[in-house]
Amino acid sequence: MAGIAIVILSIWLNLSALDTLVANQRAQGAQRSVAAQLQNLVSLALQAETGQRGYVITGKEEYLAPYRDAVERLPAAFASLRNSLEGDAGQLRRLSQVEALQGKKQDELGRSIAVRRDQGFAEAQAIVSSDVGREYMQQVRDLVAAIDGIERGKLVERMAASARSAEQARRSIVFAGALDVFLIGALFLFTRHDLRMREKAAAERSRSDAMLRELNQSLERRIVERTQELQTVNERLDEVNRELEAFSYSVAHDLRAPLRSMHGFAEAVKDDYAGRLDEEGQDYLRRIADAAARMESLIDDLLVFSNLSRGELPMQPVAVDDMVHAALVNLEADVRASGADIRLDLEALRVMGNRQACVQACQNLLSNAIKFVAPGERPSVFIRCEQTVDGDGGPAVRVLVKDNGIGIRPDRLDRIFRPFERLHGVDEFRGSGIGLAIVETAVRRMYGQCGVESRVGQGSLFWFVLPGAA
Structure with missing residues (x-):
């Protein structure tokens, strides 16, 4: 002990x-x-x-x-x-x-x-x-x-x-x-x-x-x-x-191996000897595994x-429906566990961007839409895209994610995309506080823009605009 x-x-x-x-x-x-x-x-x-x-x-x-x-x-x-x-x-x-x-x-x-x-x-x-x-x-x-x-x-x-x-x-x-x-x-x-x-x-x-x-x-x-x-x-x-x-990056990279070893040893003790430990010992093992998982999630982010x-972010034409479906595949377990209602209205549009970064941006917005709902509320998410123009008048595509979540106070909207900015405690909603910063960085590096419209108790509408591709 x-x-x-x-x-x-x-x-x-x-x-x-x-x-x-x-x-x-x-x-x-x-x-x-x-x-x-x-x-x-x-x-x-x-x-x-x-x-x-x-x-x-x-x-x-x-x-x-x-x-x-x-x-x-x-x-x-x-x-x-x-x-x-x-x-x-x-x-x-x-x-x-x-x-x-x-x-x-x-x-x-x-x-x-x-x-x-x-x-x-x-x-x-x-x-x-x-x-x-x-x-x-x-x-x-x-x-x-x-x-x-x-x-x-x-x-x-x-x-x-x-x-x-x-x-x-x-x-x-x-x-x-x-x-x-x-x-x-x-x-x-x-x-x-x-x-x-x-x-x-x-x-x-x-x-x-x-x-x-x-x-x-x-x-x-x-x-x-x-x-x-x-x-x-x-x-x-x-x-x-x-x-x-x-x-x-160097610090986070060096920590992954010992954290995985910690988590693996804890799971081995739990699987092989859980029945021989008292309740206090099993509680300690659970705490070790939970803390290691949280640290690994933070390091991954x-x-x-x-x-x-x-x-480097190599740019290529990326279909909007392809990147949205790829993000949903990555979140399949979360969608199933939450019982979320996901609705799509995607036109056959393409953006000029990096596919991995596009999928990551979509995945983080969808993950937040599923996560930040009131207790007992079933998540409802609507994803659509539309043609628009950028600041120079060139062709662009806007991707929008609407949810029925808890919403965001107006005085916090200007801080939502900052790195490590948490609007809620870890006990209320799990997360690293980096998800939306990842979205903003990915979109900005692909010469796009992102934003949010929200009211407390009435959900949020997140969007990002990327250059269009033929």
């Missing part, structure tokens, strides 16, 4: 290490998003000012098009940034100052435009030459730089923490996994020997009561250079992200996500 308890403890420690790694990577993604949004905010402010100056100089209405476009998009940009900075009172205060200054800047731009239209170039030029707008803009730049600097500092800390937790997870899981395999094998041998020689049971069990040591080693990575240009920062962050994905992010 002591050996089984140590196995369970090691699995729990390994899961904790993986959860820490996942949390750090999710935080990095959020802070990278803030940097991009800040760049977009400054770009919109400059776009508005450029349109205003063009109109003041020329008096032509067409020069106001970029100004109007920027004014329309700025509120949404501020709202998105406010949502991303939620929970940081200092950053939100700075953002409010930026918004107030931008409002004054827009008033100054609007006034100069009105004066140019009504009174002429000289009067409008006088407003522009007053340097009031330039001072507003400089204050906006200074505040945005302050927000960005704080966020980049957080990101550097997160990257270092992620690297440390990744190294700790890899080392602890590999060593603990090997020790767990040894302990399960020892338990198997000791149990058989105990049945043959009861008088030596106490001595034999004491040999399996070994101490599990944790190996804690931290890897410190330091960022030597930080540039002031956001584009350069983004390129560096992309490079580090690719390295972390490769590292995660991590490998799929890493392959889609890093690997």
Whole structure:
């Protein structure tokens, strides 16, 4: 029993290490998003000012098009940034100052435009030459730089923490996994020997009561250079992200063999000696098998996500009905176990994509449609496809998956496709939190788009669009 308890403890420690790694990577993604949004905010402010100056100089209405476009998009940009900075009172205060200054800047731009239209170039030029707008803009730049600097500092800390937790997870899981395999094998041998020689049971069990040591080693990575240009920062962050994905792939790949051995030994003990163990012993065996299966599922999803992010995706024409039916074949056991009602309305359309990635995207959407239903509710899933056009006006195909599930709250729709984003606890719905991120990555790598429409209690409609093929 002591050996089984140590196995369970090691699995729990390994899961904790993986959860820490996942949390750090999710935080990095959020802070990278803030940097991009800040760049977009400054770009919109400059776009508005450029349109205003063009109109003041020329008096032509067409020069106001970029100004109007920027004014329309700025509120949404501020709202998105406010949502991303939620929970940081200092950053939100700075953002409010930026918004107030931008409002004054827009008033100054609007006034100069009105004066140019009504009174002429000289009067409008006088407003522009007053340097009031330039001072507003400089204050906006200074505040945005302050927000960005704080966020980049957080990101550097997160990257270092992620690297440390990744190294700790890899080392602890590999060593603990090997020790767990040894302990399960020892338990198997000791149990058989105990049945043959009861008088030596106490001595034999004491040999399996070994101490599990944790190996804690931290890897410190330091960022030597930080540039002031956001584009350069983004390129560096992309490079580090690719390295972390490769590292995660290596960690996940190395864990599969010991996990399978753990699961196999547990099943062997269960099959051969379950009747000779008491209820507590059988419960420990079930916990070992369940925990190993959960870790293996998480590792499989991590490998799929890493392959889609890093690997080559050869493109070819893929029939929509072929990829949907292939996904349903893979999910046959889940469909049968849930009693799901699956309905298809598929036209003879083809997309240009990678067949394996297309099947994986369909499979993950269908799996979620079957899984996320209210207790006692029979899943009902409707899959259809239709012709459409992409952003450039080219032929495209949209695949839609409608379900009768529990739905998604509106404030969580923008986070649903992020990696490791879970909207429900593991006890409510099993899963790794990577399924929809795999869909988004696969579709994006095939030059497509995906999205969702949902209301709580009224089901969800997931869709993705891929380039059409003749």
